[in-house]
Amino acid sequence: MMSRHPFRPVLTLFVPTMLACAVSSLFVSSVFAHELWISRNNYKNPAGEWCCGAEDCGVVSPDAVKAVKGGYSLRGPVTYGKDVTGNEADGPTRSEQLNEVVPYSQALPSLDGAYWRCKRPDGSPRCFFAPQNVN
Numbered sequence: 001m002m003s004r005h006p007f008r009p010v011l012t013l014f015v016p017t018m019l020a021c022a023v024s025s026l027f028v029s030s031v032f033a034h035e036l037w038i039s040r041n042n043y044k045n046p047a048g049e050w051c052c053g054a055e056d057c058g059v060v061s062p063d064a065v066k067a068v069k070g071g072y073s074l075r076g077p078v079t080y081g082k083d084v085t086g087n088e089a090d091g092p093t094r095s096e097q098l099n100e101v102v103p104y105s106q107a108l109p110s111l112d113g114a115y116w117r118c119k120r121p122d123g124s125p126r127c128f129f130a131p132q133n134v135n
Contacts, residue, residue, distance in 0.1 A: 058079050
């Protein structure tokens with residue numbers, strides 16, 4: 001007797017596989033945002049330094065950023081590490097408190113809409129990325 005649905009076995013395998021691929025691609029694209037746009041676009045700060053190296057770029061909480069006369073006031077947490085970037089080379093997840101002002105002339109456009117701070121080995125700011133629609 002012939003099955004009423006000849007494509008059922010194919011669909012039974014195809015649909016879950018396609019769903020898994022779609023979910024995986026969403027996860028990979030968001031987790032590796034750091035690798036995709038800060039590192040791969042070879043951003044440099046106004047002094048000509050590369051913005052990104054292992055362990056040096058983190059996400060600044062939007063609540064920690066205020067537009068003030070002359071720049072962005074950063075007072076609050078910045079989170080660095082693997083859970084932010086998805087990259088083992090960026091080390092374990094860790095948070096630091098900021099208390100600094102980044103001049104507007106040193107801010108670079110953030111391609112993912114988040115605030116990012118890249119630091120030098122001594123902890124001083126190297127690059128700062130801000131969403132373009134924020135004053």
